[in-house]
Amino acid sequence: MITSFHPPIRTLMGPGPSDVHPRVLAALARPTIGHLDPMFITMMDEIKTLLQYAFQTKNNLTLPISAPASAGMETCFANLVEPNDKVIICKNGVFGERMKENVQRCGGQAIMIEHAWGLPVDPNRLEDALKNHSDAKIVAFVHAETSTGASSDAETLVKLAHQYDCLSIVDAVTSLGGSPLKVDEWEIDAVYSGTQKCLSCTPGLSPVSFSEIAVTKIKNRCQKVQSWFLDFNLILGYWGSHQKRSYHHTAPINALYGLHEALIMLQQEGLEMAWQRHQRHHFALKAGLEAMGLSLLVEESARLPQLNAVTIPNNVDDALVRQKLLNQFHLEIGAGLGELAGKIWRIGLMGYASRQENVLFCLAALESVLLELKADIQAGVAIPAAMSTLQ
Numbered sequence: 001m002i003t004s005f006h007p008p009i010r011t012l013m014g015p016g017p018s019d020v021h022p023r024v025l026a027a028l029a030r031p032t033i034g035h036l037d038p039m040f041i042t043m044m045d046e047i048k049t050l051l052q053y054a055f056q057t058k059n060n061l062t063l064p065i066s067a068p069a070s071a072g073m074e075t076c077f078a079n080l081v082e083p084n085d086k087v088i089i090c091k092n093g094v095f096g097e098r099m100k101e102n103v104q105r106c107g108g109q110a111i112m113i114e115h116a117w118g119l120p121v122d123p124n125r126l127e128d129a130l131k132n133h134s135d136a137k138i139v140a141f142v143h144a145e146t147s148t149g150a151s152s153d154a155e156t157l158v159k160l161a162h163q164y165d166c167l168s169i170v171d172a173v174t175s176l177g178g179s180p181l182k183v184d185e186w187e188i189d190a191v192y193s194g195t196q197k198c199l200s201c202t203p204g205l206s207p208v209s210f211s212e213i214a215v216t217k218i219k220n221r222c223q224k225v226q227s228w229f230l231d232f233n234l235i236l237g238y239w240g241s242h243q244k245r246s247y248h249h250t251a252p253i254n255a256l257y258g259l260h261e262a263l264i265m266l267q268q269e270g271l272e273m274a275w276q277r278h279q280r281h282h283f284a285l286k287a288g289l290e291a292m293g294l295s296l297l298v299e300e301s302a303r304l305p306q307l308n309a310v311t312i313p314n315n316v317d318d319a320l321v322r323q324k325l326l327n328q329f330h331l332e333i334g335a336g337l338g339e340l341a342g343k344i345w346r347i348g349l350m351g352y353a354s355r356q357e358n359v360l361f362c363l364a365a366l367e368s369v370l371l372e373l374k375a376d377i378q379a380g381v382a383i384p385a386a387m388s389t390l391q
């Protein structure tokens with residue numbers, strides 16, 4: 001007989017999902033009400049306000065798409081790309097490749113600027129591409145590339161796009177709540193994120209925000225958006241103005257309770273404080289790893305605090321280490337993807353997982369497993385090194 005599922009309690013320090021805050025888990029279990037109930041609609045309005053704070057924007061079109069971050073990505077491309085539009089994609093990891101798929105499926109033409117994995121996007125190479133493709137309409141890139149741990153200079157890249165009359169689509173799935181992201185100040189046109197990375201929330205929702213210019217472009221499309229579900233012209237009837245809500249789809253009601261709670265916690269902590277917390281724990285983890293003799297993949301100036309790509313030492317069995325961490329310590333860290341598979345581990349310090357005790361626990365667990373496997377590392381120095389940065 002199949003019985004109720006009771007998952008083990010893990011510590012989630014991979015590329016997402018990350019640890020969910022107990023307050024969010026509690027909010028998810030509150031009573032379900034109707035999605036057109038006036039009290040629910042008031043909560044939807046609050047989510048919008050809280051998301052505007054998290055994104056640092058006044059954009060009216062700011063809301064969570066009822067689906068994972070990949071759907072947020074698709075929402076941006078489906079609404080902004082029209083058939084035959086040229087889109088320049090700066091690719092420096094897994095997610096740029098998905099952007100290409102999105103553009104092509106919208107009937108657009110993707111111009112790829114390929115970067116080696118682990119590097120940030122090079123603004124000079126974007127400028128060259130913009131000069132060579134003066135008919136390009138959109139520039140798209142990933143702000144925080146979770147597959148490699150590299151952070152790109154979103155402000156500079158968006159400025160360049162505008163100089164050449166392009167709109168910008170920015171993937172901020174891993175940056176939102178974890179490192180500085182200023183949608184209005186940087187003049188980002190369309191941005192999407194996820195709830196399971198640095199917001200301490202469960203997966204399954206995708207906050208997005210569109211500027212007035214982007215909204216105008218959507219309203220003036222020659223052809224209908226090819227996706228019915230993701231068409232903003234229809235979604236706006238549901239999320240748009242306060243009173244007149246019409247049925248579009250049934251919102252994931254309890255999931256939105258969770259997001260509401262997560263965003264309240266972000267507001268209570270303060271964005272700047274959240275960014276600092278991610279930075280502080282990154283420094284502690286880095287100090288511990290380096291004391292042990294391990295090194296980080298990404299150059300210091302482009303390192304994401306919330307995603308640490310650690311080079312796997314020679315002769316160490318990648319999968320065996322991760323398996324032992326999971327079985328002996330209930331600790332999940334991430335594997336490398338694509339060309340970095342087998343070469344790096346990805347240690348996430350995202351949202352509620354970005355805590356001092358997690359840093360110390362991860363260092364102790366990794367040291368224990370690596371010593372058991374006779375890896376050539378320094379024993380007994382990681383925790384003191386991490387502690388010394390935390391005082």
Ligand SMILES: *Cc1c(COP(=O)(O)O)cnc(C)c1O
Nearest residue numbers: 068069070095144146173174194
């Ligand atoms: C996790 C992630 C996504 C996809 O998120 P899902 O919720 O799995 O769809 C997209 N882009 C980046 C940079 C991510 O880290």
